[in-house]
Amino acid sequence: NAGVTQTPKFQVLKTGQSMTLQCAQDMNHNSMYWYRQDPGMGLRLIYYSASEGTTDKGEVPNGYNVSRLNKREFSLRLESAAPSQTSVYFCASSELRQGNNSPLHFGNGTRLTVT
Amino acid sequence: TQLLEQSPQFLSIQEGENLTVYCNSSSVFSSLQWYRQEPGEGPVLLVTVVTGGEVKKLKRLTFQFGDARKDSSLHITAAQPGDTGLYLCAGAPKAAGNKLTFGGGTRVLVKP
Numbered sequence: 001n002a003g004v005t006q007t008p009k010f011q012v013l014k015t016g017q018s019m020t021l022q023c024a025q026d027m028n029h030n031s032m033y034w035y036r037q038d039p040g041m042g043l044r045l046i047y048y049s050a051s052e053g054t055t056d057k058g059e060v061p062n063g064y065n066v067s068r069l070n071k072r073e074f075s076l077r078l079e080s081a082a083p084s085q086t087s088v089y090f091c092a093s094s095e096l097r098q099g100n101n102s103p104l105h106f107g108n109g110t111r112l113t114v115t
Numbered sequence: 116t117q118l119l120e121q122s123p124q125f126l127s128i129q130e131g132e133n134l135t136v137y138c139n140s141s142s143v144f145s146s147l148q149w150y151r152q153e154p155g156e157g158p159v160l161l162v163t164v165v166t167g168g169e170v171k172k173l174k175r176l177t178f179q180f181g182d183a184r185k186d187s188s189l190h191i192t193a194a195q196p197g198d199t200g201l202y203l204c205a206g207a208p209k210a211a212g213n214k215l216t217f218g219g220g221t222r223v224l225v226k227p
Contacts, residue, residue, distance in 0.1 A: 004157070035217075040124065042203060042217035043158070058214070090157050101146045101165060104205075104215070106157025 002026055006091050006107035013081045013114045021076040021110050023091030031094045032074035033058075033104065034066060036087040043090065049074055081114045088112070118142060119204055119218035127224040128194055136189045136221045138204035145207060147187045149178055152201040152220075161189075194225045 007022045025032065030051050035043040045058030049068040063085060065077045074093075078085060089110045096102035122137045138147065146165045150158035162171050164180035164187060171178045175198075177190040191198055204218045 040219050042119075042121075042219045043205075044217070045214065059216075092157070101148075101163050103148065103160040103163065104150075104158070106159070108156050 004091055004093055004105050004107035006089075006110050008110060009108070011110060011112050013078075013112065015082060015114060017081050018077070018079050019081065019112075020078075021089055021091075021112075022073070023075065023107060024073045025091075025093040025105070026072065027093060027095075027105065028071070029093035029095050029105070030071070031096065031102075032068065033092045033094075034064070034074070034076045035090045035092065036060065037090060037109070038087050046076065046089075081112075083114045086112060086114045118208060118216045119206060121202075121204060121218035121221050123221060124219065125222045125224075127226065130195055130225055130227050131193055134191050134194055134223065136202050136223070137186070138188065138218050139186045140206070140208070141185065142206075142208040143184050145184070145209060147180060147184075147204055147206040148215075149187070149189055150203045150205065152203060153199075158201075158203055191223075194223075196225050196227050199223060199225050 004025045033048040034046040037043050044060050046064050047066040049055045052071045055066050067075045091107045092104040094102040094104050120139050148163045149161045152158040162178045167184045168182045169180045175192045179188050202221045205215050207215045
């Protein structure tokens with residue numbers, strides 16, 4: 001099984017450009033998440049989708065939008081990239097929603113640089 | 116200030132030595148998870164601790180959940196270079212609506 005697949009692996013954007021990060025999981029999980037990881041800050045939740053058809057803001061949602069396209073796919077869009085959005089982005093999925101001890105399964109990340 | 120504070124932030128030891136990583140909070144957690152992340156990859160779950168005072172062992176790794184369910188520790192015995200990585204604790208505090216929160220991570224380097 002591929003697990004959680006993220007594309008692209010690397011991306012460089014200029015300030016103001018837009019892009020969409022793609023994520024797909026093949027484990028039939030109900031919940032999906034987008035995190036960003038910055039040095040010394042751990043992982044911070046941007047948005048999550050507890051189930052198909054629902055999305056909710058996490059800790060740091062400003063400047064991002066998401067779409068839960070179907071049960072497998074959850075995309076993250078940056079409408080107008082800013083240097084503060086330079087980070088490594090991780091998509092994750094879990095069988096159950098957060099708080100139910102359900103482990104998160106992560107993709108290998110997208111390293112984004114905004115100049 | 117993060118809800119989950121990990122210490123130390125960085126640890127460099129020689130192969131064969133022991134190490135302990137701490138995860139502390141002022142909040143009560145229903146459970147805590149520990150993940151390990153290697154360069155260029157996403158975090159991978161090591162263990163989930165659920166009961167206050169619980170101790171779980173995974174080969175040379177020992178995980179403990181505090182009696183009050185506010186803290187946890189990870190102890191590695193006779194560390195090996197393969198233990199090198201970023202260790203992250205994560206928990207869903209009741210005070211935050213059970214949304215999973217990660218600590219800042221402890222970067223461990225085991226030198227041969």
